[in-house]
Amino acid sequence: MGLDGQYGSLVIRAAALGLSLWAAPVAADEPCRLALQLGFDISASVDAAEYRQQRDGIAAAxxxxxxxxxxxxGPGPVAVSIFEWSGRFQQHVVVDWTLVxxxxxxxxxAERVMAQQRASVDFPTAIGYALGFAAQRFAAAPxxxxxxxxISGDGANNDGFPPGAAYAHFDFAGVTVNGLAIGGASINILDYFRQQVIHGPGAFVEYATSHDDFAAAFRRKLERELRVMILGGLALPTGQLPL
Incomplete structure (x- = not known):
């Protein structure tokens, strides 16, 4: 069941109050360590209940x-942006760049995510366009x-240019693309994400067996992306360690 409307906001506030005693702030004047974009799938293969599972899972994480x-x-703040994606021209920013x-x-x-109403329905799966959209949005990032x-998704690209073309024609120099492959709608979705979607230094795929497992998988993936290790004085996000 989704945490819609006022009830969802109250749950978020209650959770925040429960954690407020130990969450220490980060100095805003420290260098930003990571610009992170979270793109989640709202294509036709995602029904209304599955959309709510994704939205609620992101907010809870x-x-x-x-x-x-x-x-x-970690050493320095993280900048985050969240967007929905589906067809070629259906990308919608839910949370603009925010320095945490x-x-x-x-x-x-979390409140902004919970307040989001699905931007589009019944469009195909254009992962290449979603990647191109994300690449261009780094120009506005800190x-x-x-x-x-x-990129989270439950299906292979079936509209417009594929992920490989996005990597060939947009600026992904130094950018890591991780994936959250959601099972249930497409066969071999995990292999597809491993072979076609992830890209760059230390890229990895997290797997959710279905949308029921999305929240737990998203939380695991997000923690892995945010955790850092200090090597030779340089902060490296986990998953981007030099080979």
Whole structure:
């Protein structure tokens, strides 16, 4: 069941109050360590209930203790943007670039996600266009040490140019593209994401067996993207360690 409307906002506020005693802010004047875009699938293969599972799972992850810790305990803030995608020209920004320096920033993002009404229905799956959209949006991002795109989806590209063409024609220099492959709608979706979607240094795929598993898989993936290791004085997001 989704956490719609006022009830969802109250749940988010209650969760935030429960965590407010230990969430220490990040100094806003420190260098941004990561610009992270989260793109989630709203194509025709995603029904209304599955859409709510994605939306609710993203909002819940933003307030999970381990995710708050991963955002706020690292060296420098993280910049986040969240968008929906489906067909060639159906990309919609849900949360514009936000520099996360406190728990309040995460609460505000979670509330914005919960308030979102689905931007489009019944369009095909244009992963290549979603990637091109994400690549162009980095121009508006803060200047960060690393850049990552996270694409969640339950189907292969079936509209417009494929992911490989996006990587050939848009600027993905130094950008890592991770994936969250959602099973149930397409056969071999995990292999497809591994072979066609992920890209760049340290890229990985997280797997959800179905939309029922989306929230847990999204939380695992987000924590992995946010955690850092210090090597030779340089902060490296987990998954971007040099080979």
């Amino acid at each position: 933003l307030l999970a203790p381990e995710i708050i810790s991963a955002f706020l305990d 320096t406190s728990q309040g920033d995460l609460v505000a993002m 200047d960060c040490l690393f850049r990552t795109v996270d």
